[in-house]
Amino acid sequence: MIIGASHAGYETAEAIHETLPTAKIDWFDLAAIQESINWSKQRGEVTNPTVNQMSDQELISNNIQLHSNFEAINLDPNNHQVTFKNHQSDDTETFGYDKLIIATGSHATILPIPGNHFSGIANLRHGHQHDLKVAIKKETTKNVVVIGGGYIGMMATNLLSQMGKNVTIIDTNSRPLATYLDSELTDVLSTHLQEKKINFIGDTKVSAFIADDNQQVSAIETDHGTFPADFVLVAAGTQPNTAWINNAIKINSRGFISTDNYSKTSDADIFAIGDSTEILYNPTNTKLNISLASNAERQARVAVRNLVEATTPLHGVQGSSGLSIFGEYFASTGLNTLTAQKNSIDIKSVYVEQSNIMPGFSREPEHKVRFKLFYAPDSMTILGAEIMSAVNETQQINAISIAIQMKMTVNQLADADLFFQPGLTNLWNIMNVAAIKALN
Structure with missing residues (x-):
C-alpha cells in the first residue's frame, strides 16, 4: 500500500x-x-x-x-x-x-494570528493556487504582501513583479533567502529588489490581518508597522x-x-x-x-x-538546491553562516569572484561568478558552498555536494583535477581558487 x-x-x-x-x-x-x-x-x-x-x-x-x-x-x-x-x-x-x-x-503552516480566515489570503501549499491566479489577474489587486522570503516566496515575488503588482515581502530573517545564501550573494538579489521597487521588510513578524467590511483582507499589521494588502500570499513553511x-x-x-x-x-x-x-x-x-x-x-x-530486507541505506544528503530569479542563477549545498550558527557549528569561509570565461578566447560573453566555500577550521573538511552568476553555473555545486558526502578537505579540493579547455573554461576552476585562498 x-x-x-x-x-x-x-x-x-x-x-x-x-x-x-x-x-x-x-x-x-x-x-x-x-x-x-x-x-x-x-x-x-x-x-x-x-x-x-x-x-x-x-x-x-x-x-x-x-x-x-x-x-x-x-x-x-x-x-x-x-x-x-x-x-x-x-x-x-x-x-x-x-x-x-x-x-x-x-501542509502549509497556518499562521496562528487574528484574521487568518479572511478572504484574499492564500498559500501555494494549501490548495489555494486557483485563488492566487484569480486574485493576481484582477486589476483591483495592486498591493500584494508575500509573507516569507524563501524559495516559494521569492519565486512568487518574481512573478508578481513581472505582472506589475506592488510587492512587499515580510520575513523574520534580515535578508531574503538567508537560509540558503550568505550576504555576499543576497546583496546582489537585494539590489534587484530595489531596482524593481520591491519592498523587503526583514526581522519582522506579522501580528494580525486586517479586513474591510466584506471580510476581504486589506492590510497586515506587523511589529514594524502596517502595510496595505489587496492580497496576501503566505509562504511561511510547512x-x-x-x-x-x-x-x-x-x-x-x-x-x-x-x-x-x-x-x-x-x-x-x-x-x-x-x-x-x-x-x-x-x-x-x-x-x-x-x-x-x-x-x-x-x-x-x-x-x-529495503522492503524485504534492510540492505542498502540512504547515505545522507547535503540539502543541495538552486533557483533562477531576477536574472541570476544560484545554488547552494551544505552549511552556510546562518545554518552553522543555528546548529552551533564552528565554521570558516572564503568568498571569491571570477570572470568567466577567458576574454578573447571564448564565444560566450564574459560574466562574473560569485562563490563562497565553507569548511571546518580544524579538520579543513568541506561543509558547504554557494554559487551565483548571470549565466547558469549552478551545476558546479554538485561537485561540492559530493565533496561533503565523501568528507573531502579543502586541501584535496585545492588540488582537484577540474577540467580546463581554452574557450570553454578558465585555467583555474573557481572551486580550486576558493580552496587555494582558504589554504593561504
Missing part, C-alpha cells in the same frame, strides 16, 4: 513496478491520482510505459490499483490495516497491506501530515515520522518517506526535514530496495 501521490508516492510506485513487477499495489491519495502524477495523454501508446503513461487497463494488468479521493484517517499496524474516508461516497473503508509506504507529505497516525508508529517531538536510514519506521512493515519525515543531513550528521522533491524520490528508492 502507498499513501500519497506526490513526488515520493509516484517514485515509490515506479520503483515497485520496475523491481517487483508481480507485487500488487494499492495506491491512495486525497486528490485525483491521475492529476497528481501528470497522467500522460498518450497513455497506452508507449512501449514499456512508465506508471504515468499507462492506460487504465495497463495499470490493472500491472497490478496497480488507484484509489483517488481517499483520505487516510486511522492506522492499525497490529492488523496491517488502514482506514480511509472515501470523499466521493462519504463512506469509510478499510484496506489491508503486507507492506505500507507512507508518503503523505506536508507542517508534516501525520496527525492521522495517532502515534500508531513513533512520531518525534517535531511531528515527523521517525525512520532509520532504510526509510523504515518503528514498525517493521511500515516505511515513511518525503516531507512527513526527516532525512540524514551529512554536514551535521543529524536528521532534518529538508523538503526537496529530490530527497523524497531518493527516500522512495531506498524504501523499495
Whole structure:
C-alpha cells in the first residue's frame, strides 16, 4: 500500500513496478491520482510505459490499483490495516497491506494570528493556487504582501513583479533567502529588489490581518508597522501530515515520522518517506526535514530496495538546491553562516569572484561568478558552498555536494583535477581558487 501521490508516492510506485513487477499495489491519495502524477495523454501508446503513461487497463494488468479521493484517517499496524474516508461516497473503508509506504507529505503552516480566515489570503501549499491566479489577474489587486522570503516566496515575488503588482515581502530573517545564501550573494538579489521597487521588510513578524467590511483582507499589521494588502500570499513553511497516525508508529517531538536510514519506521512493515519525515543531513550528521522533491524520490528508492530486507541505506544528503530569479542563477549545498550558527557549528569561509570565461578566447560573453566555500577550521573538511552568476553555473555545486558526502578537505579540493579547455573554461576552476585562498 502507498499513501500519497506526490513526488515520493509516484517514485515509490515506479520503483515497485520496475523491481517487483508481480507485487500488487494499492495506491491512495486525497486528490485525483491521475492529476497528481501528470497522467500522460498518450497513455497506452508507449512501449514499456512508465506508471504515468499507462492506460487504465495497463495499470490493472500491472497490478496497480488507484484509489483517488481517499483520505487516510486511522492506522492499525497490529492488523496491517488502514482506514480511509472515501470523499466521493462519504463512506469509510478499510484496506489491508503486507507492506505500507507512507508518503503523505506536508501542509502549509497556518499562521496562528487574528484574521487568518479572511478572504484574499492564500498559500501555494494549501490548495489555494486557483485563488492566487484569480486574485493576481484582477486589476483591483495592486498591493500584494508575500509573507516569507524563501524559495516559494521569492519565486512568487518574481512573478508578481513581472505582472506589475506592488510587492512587499515580510520575513523574520534580515535578508531574503538567508537560509540558503550568505550576504555576499543576497546583496546582489537585494539590489534587484530595489531596482524593481520591491519592498523587503526583514526581522519582522506579522501580528494580525486586517479586513474591510466584506471580510476581504486589506492590510497586515506587523511589529514594524502596517502595510496595505489587496492580497496576501503566505509562504511561511510547512507542517508534516501525520496527525492521522495517532502515534500508531513513533512520531518525534517535531511531528515527523521517525525512520532509520532504510526509510523504515518503528514498525517493521511500515516505511515513511518525503516531507512527513526527516532525512540524514551529512554536514551535521543529524536528521532534518529538508523538503526537496529530490530527497523524497531518493527516500522512495531506498524504501523499495529495503522492503524485504534492510540492505542498502540512504547515505545522507547535503540539502543541495538552486533557483533562477531576477536574472541570476544560484545554488547552494551544505552549511552556510546562518545554518552553522543555528546548529552551533564552528565554521570558516572564503568568498571569491571570477570572470568567466577567458576574454578573447571564448564565444560566450564574459560574466562574473560569485562563490563562497565553507569548511571546518580544524579538520579543513568541506561543509558547504554557494554559487551565483548571470549565466547558469549552478551545476558546479554538485561537485561540492559530493565533496561533503565523501568528507573531502579543502586541501584535496585545492588540488582537484577540474577540467580546463581554452574557450570553454578558465585555467583555474573557481572551486580550486576558493580552496587555494582558504589554504593561504
